[in-house]
Amino acid sequence: MKSILLTVLVACIATFTFAQDLNTAQINRCSSYEVFQRMLQSDPSFAKNQQSIEQFTQKFLSRGGTSSMRTTIGTPVYTIPVIVHVVYHTTAQNISDAQIQSQIDVLNKDYQKLNTDVGGVPSVWTGLVADCQIQFCLATVDPSGNPTTGIRRVSTTKTSFSDNDAVKYTSKGGDDAWPAADYLNLWVCKLGGGLLGYAQFPGGKAATDGVVITYTGFGTVGSAKSPYNLGRSATHEIGHWLNLRHIWGDDGSKCTGSDLVDDTPNQGGQHFGCPKFPFVSCTNGPNGDMFMNYMDYTDDRCMFMFTNGQKSRMYATLVTGGSRHSVTISGKCASQVAAVSNNAVIPNIISVVPNPVNNGSAAVSFKLDKAAQVQFIVSNVYGNTVSVISAGNQSTGEHQIRPSEFARFENGVYVIKLLANGQQLGTTRFVVNK
Ligand SMILES: [Zn+2]
Incomplete structure (x- = not known):
């Protein structure tokens, strides 16, 4: 009996370790914070810009954030034109228009609380779930004023890319950014090392501004692979692009870091897979960690909410005077015309x-x-x-x-x-x- 138990136990441990490997060791969900740190070190103007963006954000929040705007409209206030750069080495990496559209559809659901899985939010937090009133559209006008599909396809000799921004330069085997003041640049390519994606926070160089997502973590069809096949990598990364931090505060598993958002619980570390509610850390019981937030690392099917506080923080970039405001009035897609x-x-x-x-x-x-x-x-x-x-x-x-x-x-x-x-x-x- 004992030996059978031991065998079962060993098998369980082996399976658990294997599952852990799949979820953590082989996957690097996001390297935005590392890129953020690298930019702070290497680019003094980024550090300075981030500082003034944070000051502007705190001022906006101290005036009540989005609640001070008290708009009663039921549709998005802000529309963001997107240019998707597909940089491919293999046919599989040259993802279809349908896969790209599936990603835009996910963004439009997630950023407007139209995602059907929002029902999974624990009842203690349903009052915090935000309709972020942000909409995304594939660009219909290119930088020269000519019509575009909002999709560029560029073949490359590079077998994979990293978070070193090479994919953002034609001269380095990638595709040059379109003007960051007018578009959200979204690169899709093969990222190496199990990296799913990364974003550039506001305040950085226009040439590298935007979001990069690996082709197996983009959209919901085609090359998208479970458990990252519901388009949430882009939802998460665009959160960073709109100045959101990771929900646990990027302090490893300590309780001292902050995501600079008031209505998210203080949380120890990141979560992978699909945790069971509640998961208590940092004495944040009884409700525990908000691991179902888009700014955690959980599987795509297990993240389904932004909070009102996160919405306010993102809005601080989109409102007049905000670091991303120009994108919302660039007029680069047809559905933005009214907003222009x-x-x-x-x-x-x-x-x-x-x-x-x-x-x-x-x-x-x-x-x-x-x-x-x-x-x-x-x-x-x-x-x-x-x-x-x-x-x-x-x-x-x-x-x-x-x-x-x-x-x-x-x-x-x-x-x-x-x-x-x-x-x-x-x-x-x-x-x-x-
Ligand atoms: Zn991230």
Whole structure:
């Protein structure tokens, strides 16, 4: 009996070790933090930029973060155009358009709380789950203004890449980045050493800005391999690109590190596989670690949430003045057009005061170079016209009107266009928050 038990025990240990090897030793889920540290050491401007980004973030958070914006719209406020660089050595690495689309679909679900597995969040945390209101689209306009599919395919002689950024340079066997101020660059290639992906935090060089994902951890079909075949590597890495840290605070398994987010529990170390809830560390009982957060290392099927605090931290990069704001207004994909016009292309020509409009009354200020018949068109975030306001004939110079129509606008985000003799002169975005 004893010897049978021992045999079973040995077999169990062997299996356990093997499983551990599969999950930990052969897989390097993410090297963003190592890249972050490397950049801090080697690039003084990155260190300086990160510092001011953090200051801006803390200021945004101290004012209440996204809750201070109190937008009531049910659709994404921010749309991020994506250029996917497929850098392939083998046919299998030249992943299909369908696989790329499957990844974009995952991002649009995960960043809008539309993922069906969100039901797996333990009930103690369901109140923290954020609809991040961030949407992704394949670019439809290239840097020269020509139409594009948002996908580039480049063959390479390199059999694999690492996190040394070679994949981001045509001269090093990769593919040059598109302007980082306008696009999220997403490289798909074979990463060596079991590395699934890495991202560059905000504040770094444009030439290396973006996210790299290995071709077996990208999307949900084709070459995507279990347990990393639900597109969560990109969800996780784009979190870093939007300035999120790992949920355990990157301090090994100690309890001193922080992810700089208030509503995530203090957590010892990272988790692999699919832990059972609750897993207590750092005296964070009874609920324990939030290992089902996208910023942990669990298997794709076991991570399914961002918190409101993480959303606020990401928003600090996307709002006006934020380090990623320019991407949200670049106009590089068709579905972003409405959002483009939400920020004044010519800022001084039209403005709404106060903004947010808080009691149904607001002044629209505008400037004319010559006398014209003036009209305003107000549209919602879906791009639907909600009001056409006629301001009659107006002379050259600055004007201010108080349209009565503002009183009937529901809470939300709107775009107002200034038309002079039927021609658009400028646009701006305003928020109604009664
Ligand atoms: Zn990571």
